């Protein structure tokens with residue numbers, strides 16, 4: 044039996060549209076898109092087509108999309124527009140590609156102000172207003188749209204409007220939101236980071252979308268590709284996959300993720316009956332469950348679930364494999380909770396049987412560990428059905 048994959052915030056499998064587009068491009072789009080001859084022009088067509096789809100998803104014009112190697116590079120590009128005389132306002136909740144860029148900017152002389160992190164992980168616009176009012180100009184506010192671990196949805200539109208009002212620029216890390224939530228939420232931001240592999244495109248590609256006057260400063264030196272903002276030959280085959288995935292996301296992506304909410308809720312109801320608690324009650328994306336299970340360190344639980352054939356995670360994928368608890372969850376609720384936090388993220392390919400297998404595996408693991416002294420798990424009529432909550436757990 045193949046493993047159950049409930050770690051779609053780490054990465055998503057290639058969708059059929061992307062893999063078909065990449066197969067086509069592998070046939071006739073393998074040239075260098077900068078070459079002027081026919082083979083180069085064929086590759087360029089794939090690139091242009093992909094750029095148009097990504098621009099539409101991001102809400103900017105084609106000209107204002109810089110293709111990057113992924114979300115990390117897009118965040119770096121977005122933040123490093125700042126000069127050493129500027130101020131950056133951001134939070135410890137951000138992905139390391141933002142927090143580490145902030146620390147690098149700070150070492151370079153920029154003023155960095157850290158927004159307080161509330162226990163529920165949702166930024167407070169009144170507090171952000173206060174911080175923005177106190178820092179020098181020019182100033183950049185760098186925030187995420189959807190949290191990579193908790194799935195909490197930030198009040199992005201409100202924060203973008205606030206920054207506008209106070210004369211600050213805004214960078215939105217939309218890596219976990221693009222293709223999953225309504226893109227209207229980050230409209231008006233100066234720069235937006237996207238990653239192809241989170242929306243069922245290939246890895247190794249992302250984008251920084253920007254307003255016409257807010258182009259980034261290149262991090263690399265080299266050729267004129269990407270208008271000189273990101274030199275280096277672009278992989279037109281991967282771009283074809285990114286473009287196809289972006290188009291698919293544009294046609295009903297958010298609705299497909301919203302439809303996962305009942306299954307996520309069922310999974311959560313069962314986990315809570317087994318002793319877990321929801322780490323935060325803030326508004327969150329419909330495919331993510333972030334659970335704290337006090338009775339077992341999350342790293343142990345993840346390994347035990349893996350042995351049961353269930354793939355979930357105890358933090359962001361880039362932190363997985365390290366012994367360090369998540370800085371974001373630590374900022375929210377301290378190191379103990381961070382060491383007990385489990386992220387379960389559903390995706391488009393998730394089926395009800397995956398939820399059943401997760402619950403059954405979690406039950407077995409907790410039972411074996413003695414965390415549930417006596418448990419009776421009743422699956423209504425042999426299947427979980429669609430009733431809420433479908434599991435009855437008696438302890």
Ligand SMILES: Cc1ncc(COP(=O)(O)O)c(C=O)c1O
Pocket residue numbers: 052053112113114115116118138140187189190191216218219238239240249359360361
């Ligand atoms: C919110 C967020 N930003 C940025 C990134 C980095 O993206 P990439 O892995 O494509 O570099 C991730 C990856 O998990 C993420 O979740």
